[in-house]
Amino acid sequence: MITKIIYDSILKQLAPKLIKNNIILEVAEVLIKKHIIDNIQFLVFLDRINEMQEWELDYVAKELHVDYYDYTMSLENKRKACQESLAIHNEKGTVSGIKRALNIFFKDSSLEEWYQYEGEPGYFRIRIDGKIPNNLSQIRERIESVKKKSQHLDKIIFLSNSNQKLHYGTYMMHGRKCSTRSTKLTLNFLNNK
Structure with missing residues (x-):
């Protein structure tokens, strides 16, 4: 609303009769348009x-x-x-x-x-x-x-609901050497009757 009033040169109509045709009012109007009206979008962030x-x-x-x-x-x-x-x-x-x-x-x-x-x-x-x-x-x-x-x-x-390989291994210590290996493990959680 205010931008429309200033932009439509109503500023001159609101000015007192003494300075209506003054160059200062025209310069003020140009400055207001240049620095405020054109940048008003940046004021509301x-x-x-x-x-x-x-x-x-x-x-x-x-x-x-x-x-x-x-x-x-x-x-x-x-x-x-x-x-x-x-x-x-x-x-x-x-x-x-x-x-x-x-x-x-x-x-x-x-x-x-x-x-x-x-x-x-x-x-x-x-x-x-x-x-x-x-x-x-x-x-x-x-x-x-x-x-x-x-x-x-x-x-x-x-x-996480990821689909990844599960690696497992066992190791027993009784004086024997054991090794671990990776394998694909499929877990079945369905009840088979």
Whole structure:
């Protein structure tokens, strides 16, 4: 609305009669258009996080104080982190705050509190569907930045549905030399009657 008023030269109509035809008003109008109207999209940054370039997201993350933000994250994760930062700050120290922070980096993650798995009071554990990432210490740091100090991370459990060969071997020590070998093991869990 304001951009339309200024852009449609209504500024001259609103000016007092004394300066309506003054060159200063025309210069002011050009400057307002050049520096404010043409750049107004950059003033509202929360609405355009999905359109921002990576360097802009870095500045927004610093401005929003995203504790778990890392400059080496993927562009998609940076966007999610900036979008969720205000909600996470509001829920910091709660179970839902930890879940929100984890869901930025892992699609299927869940949190179990101590009474849900018969642990010690004040402890919780995290279940993540997927493969184990290389940066486990980084995950722990991100959780630490969101949780309460009285909450303690018991363990992180990674669940994987992968189809891999299972290698097994046995070794017995009775004065004889034994060797181990790898083999393909097929487990049948169906009830055959």
